[in-house]
Amino acid sequence: MQLPFELPRAADLSDPALTRTLQHQLDHKTKPLGALGRLEALALQLGQILGTDQPTLQAPQMVVFAGDHGLAARGVSAYPSDVTWQMVENFLAGGAAVSVLARQHGLALTVVDCGVARDIAPRAATPGQPQLLLHKVAPGTQDASVGPAMTAAQCAQALHNGMEVVRALPGNALLLGEMGIGNTSVASLLLARLCGVSLQDCTGAGTGLDAAGIERKRAVLAQALAANATATEPLAALAALGGFEVATMTGAVLQAAQERRVIVVDGFITSAAVLVAARLQPAVLQRCVFAHSSGEPGHALMLAQLQAKPLLDMGLRLGEGSGAALAWPLLQSACAVLREMASFEAAGVATQGG
Structure with missing residues (x-):
């Protein structure tokens, strides 16, 4: 697919x-070698991303990308499409899980309407409150089970929108979130198509389908793969x-990677955007910290394809960026240890055998 612009x-x-x-600093902190386990590997990665042995995370941005899906009309979700716009309003009102967690951890929250089926009323930005950005490509995608979900031009617009969103945001860390009834189906489809994983293995309950609903979902997704062979x-x-939200997020990931921002990846759907971005630019993965392994079965398979080691495994399957927000303090701790923890020499502590 040709784009009318160059990707970052x-x-x-x-x-x-x-x-x-970085490794020398970590090895000579006042602790046994490797005693902080994976926190040390995280500190090393953050230093590499930010290009310094004194990394500081500045103005972290939690961005929730929202869009609707034509596939939802086929019964691939336990919830109706109206929940997408209703949850966007909940994010903006401060009542969603990601809203609460963003406040708790001092994360600036931005919600992007990438293609919600209902128009979200614009509102003035208020200090300390979530920001709404209107980048609607169309009121939801087409039904992928009968043909392409979006045109090439629409996909290009969404990618460009994501790039523009990141360019306008401050800070050196981007935390990914999403909202869109039906978007676990999109993640399963992209995993199946780009990685050759079977729909039987990578399709789960999403928002809560029963066994019969999961089988119906798999049948619809098989039709989508065939219709877009x-x-x-x-x-x-x-x-x-x-x-639209996944395509916009893909553009955002590519832009953030070019700018050497730390990219904190939430769950299955955000990982699908990273999968696409990494197939286009493999070095994107060097900037990605994978927050958790979700309860959605396809996510573990996608993480394996990305050779990613998530920080948490708590059975989360909410999305929104909730897992990314929960993992955020670990990134802060990793940076603080690297910057502030004394060395044996500075603290006057004897080394092993000393």
Whole structure:
């Protein structure tokens, strides 16, 4: 699929000298070697992303991308499409899980209408309150079970919108969230198409389907794969099978990666956007911290495809960015340990055998 603009390029972050410096600092903190476990690996990664041995996370941005899906009319979700716009209003009113967690952890919350079926009323930005950005490509995608979910032009617009969203936001950390009834179907379709994973293995209950509902969902998704059999390249698959929120998020990930922002990936749907972005620019994954492994069966399979090790495993399957927000304090702790924890020499503490 040809785009009328160039996608941001994510440069390889490999810097052997910086990596040696970071590892030396971690190894000489006042602790047994490797005693902080995966927190040390996280600190090393954050130093590599930000290009310093004194990493500081600044003005973190939680962005929730919202859109509706034509597939939802086929009964692939336990909830009606109206829940998408209702939850967007809940985010903005401060009542959703991600709203609560963003407040708790000092994360600026932005909600992006990428393609919600109902128009969301614009409102003035208020200090300390969630920000709403209107980047609606169309009021929901088409039904992918009978043809492409979006046109090439619509997909390109969504990608560009995501790039513009990130360019306008401050800070050096982007936390990904999403909302869209039917979007676990999109994630399953992209995993099946781009990674060859069977729908039987990667399709789950989503918002709460029973066993019969899951079988119905699998049948509909099989129809979508068949109806878009020629869409095999990453961008073509995204346009044919994806959602406006996933495409917008893909553009945001590519832009954030180019800017060397830390990208905190939430669950199954946000990982699907990262999967597409990484197929286009593999170095994107160097910037990604995967917050958790969700209860959706396809997510573990997608994490394996991405060779990602999530920080948490709590059975979460809400989405919204809730898992990314819960993992955020671990990133803060990793940076603080690297910056502030004393070395054996500075603290006057004897080393092993000393």
